[in-house]
Amino acid sequence: MLQELSIRNFAIIEELHLSLEKGLTVLTGETGAGKSIIIDAVHLLVGGRGSAEFVRHGEKKAEIEGLFQIESADHPCLEKAQQFGIDVEEETVIIRREISTNGKSVCRVNGKLVTIAILREIGSALIDIHGQHEHQELMDASRHLNLLDQFGGGEVLKAKESYLEVYKRYDQTAKTIRQLSENEQQVAHRLDLLQFQLSEIQRAELQLNEDNELTEEKRKLSNFEKLYEAVQSSRSALSGEGRGLDYLSLAMTQLETAAEVDESYKAIYETVSDSFYALEDAARHLSSGLDGLEFDPNRLNVIEARLTEINQLKRKYGSSIEEILEYSAKIEEEIDTLTNRETHIEKLTKELAAYEKDLLLEGRQLSDWRKKAAKKLTKAIHHELKQLYMDKTVFEIRFKETADQAGGGIKAFRKDGLDDVEFYISTNPGEPLKPLSKVASGGELSRIMLALKTIFSKHQGITSIIFDEVDTGVSGRVAQSIGEKIYEVAVHSQVLCISHLPQVAAMADTHLYISKHMENERTKTNVKPLEGEEKVREIGRMISGVEMTDLTKQHAKELLDLAASLKIS
Incomplete structure (x- = not known):
């Protein structure tokens, strides 16, 4: 989870330090107060595109720093950190990013300088930012297969591992055959080079030590x-x-x-x-x-x-x-292979055919487990959509196998199996199913994404999820349902949410009020945690606007009481 966030000289923010808690944190405030600017800063912190325009006027650079606490030994962030040679001690990851007025960006993870690409890799395992108009993981069809595998867990991942073991042997054999099948001139040049190298090493008559x-x-x-x-x-x-x-x-x-x-x-x-x-x-x-x-x-x-x-x-x-x-022993073996390449190609081709049969068998077994998981996932998503008053919506997971089922021939083998998977959806009765990435209605998209997040937040291992005004375009009972769903996601992941809905704000474990004021003829952004009567007044403002009446205050208290009872249940 994101424990500490520090922002300096970023847009209208001069200096801001936030200590964040587990559960649901809701950010509210007047339009233009700087709520989305805070989310923009977090987005930059985990690898978003930077620009000199983000630097506060009159300053040399903007600085953003975040401290993340990793609470699981198998968190994907740890694997990525190890891959890039970044030490993680006491399950703590500190990310720092600076953007200067000349557009130069400096990124550090646990003190080590990294590229934007590496920062983005690590950041994607820590925070998932979902905004009204952004294409995130659930909207990317190429990631649907991995999401299905994570949801399937157990048997799916075990079958996937068995398939991958065979695939590695198949891929290496195919690569060797391609190398041996190069044209005569390339093989002759390679053979001459290897023989020269072997002769040079052998003449030296080297002895160990x-x-x-x-x-x-x-x-x-x-x-x-x-x-x-x-x-x-x-x-x-x-x-x-x-x-x-x-x-x-x-x-x-x-x-x-x-x-x-x-x-x-x-x-x-x-x-x-x-x-x-x-x-x-x-x-x-x-x-x-x-x-x-x-x-x-x-x-x-x-x-x-x-x-x-x-x-x-x-x-x-x-x-x-x-x-x-x-190295001498290795090239001696390669010389033998190249000298007798026809024999080796024939032998490897037989091995490759055997691997193809094994891959087809393992791949179809993996597909069977995936299809079983897809049925469970489809049922779970329909359940979530029904609770969001989208009971007429139809969700479907479509499979397209890369193998030719009819003839048994193979079009292509990939390391993730034989399947292409994409999520399809129809939000209105009589309308054809379309790819999830083609759904464009703002209010419907918000609810669809929230339903999917409710399910996948339990399987993705993401430390923090940020919703940037995903509740736009809804009201009434749908708004109440969205508030409950966002809170449900927060049970499994830390959630930061910018919202204009009082129903969502009432569900917050932590309520932060964002405001701005003028100081020395400069705009400054402030963040204030709300409790008790302050929270009631802010929710009342969200219900009725500036004027606070007794009825509005009563309505705000009712929303908070309802939220408290829902959390207990």
Whole structure:
């Protein structure tokens, strides 16, 4: 859900900070007070088209920031954030967008700079803004199939996953066949390139970890003089007349005598004795090592030449010897495939035919589950429309399979199955069913969309849903029904709603009043939460206009009492 929203220097808004709650938040106020401007700001925050015109006059940039709390471990936003390398800690997503007067837009998600496209991807999983004239997810026919799958859940998603597993193998096999079926000249060029690369790698006779061993040997040879001097000095300090071991030997002899007289010196004698023999052994190793130290300038040249050769191969074929050898094995296999491509094409074609049969089987099983879900969804939508006084409306989900059912042949396989799905609707008896995207009547469209939202808000996982004056063109009992439906959606998703209907405002869990005033000859927008009598007066104003009568006040209280009783039930 959207917990905090901060807006600065955006249109007529100088500075505004909103703390938003769960449930239904309704924004009301006079026309032009800035209600839709707040929604415009949220739209920009989640990837909407920006413009320098949004920057408040006289300011350098507009700033919008939102804090979202993710309450589900499998929320789609988390997957998208991971896909784009954005860290999400404590289930919190902070989005910030700045628009400057030169039109430049800067977007950040959890502090990371992102493009508008990435912001839009993440934003679409957080907020769904539906306005009277906007084409949103439910109006986009290409998304209807996914919505049906989400509604179907369980068996549908399981069948879809089984189909996708087969599709991936089918797609990879088809891609390999296409590559092998390229013209002779392309294949010959590819074969020549691979054979050259393989020959170059094989001539090098690389050994695992060879580069690390050579680098270490080079380091020793390059610092030979320093190493020789250090070992020589260490040996001299320990060995020889009047050096460290002589004095330690003398101390050991004297302590042995002392221990014979007084046993309390025995432990000290043993410590010194152990140290003497350990250092004597170390001195022998230093002498042996010193005898073995030998500087060979030719060996250093050989190492440097070999490392240069290995680094050249790394630039071409991998960042390590292991990766180069893996690449060598891979192209060796491809050379065999290209050399014997006719045999491989024949083999892969048989595999592809088998995958096609499996896909058709899995795809039709998926279609069967989808059709069962479509019946349930159709029934649920008719139920919702009836409650919105559209009981004459007919809703239908139409399927068009991409496979040729009659001949069993395949026109095309797609990763989402064999079906094309689109929602159709007829709002008047006797009228033909038309695609949902063609329905144009404002009041009817509002109710249709609300019915669909009531159902899909339980399945989409959207954090917040915003309704921007979707109640335009309705009144009376329909308005009351719309208020109840919007509240029902808010049970499953945080809902922000701009409304001019008192019936909707009465259902609000949080009622925000938007107003504007003049200050220093500039227009400013204010937001005030309403409670008690203030809420009654605002709903009264929405009922009758400016003048508040006792009857209007009574009507407003009745609406609030009715809303309270509906929430309890």
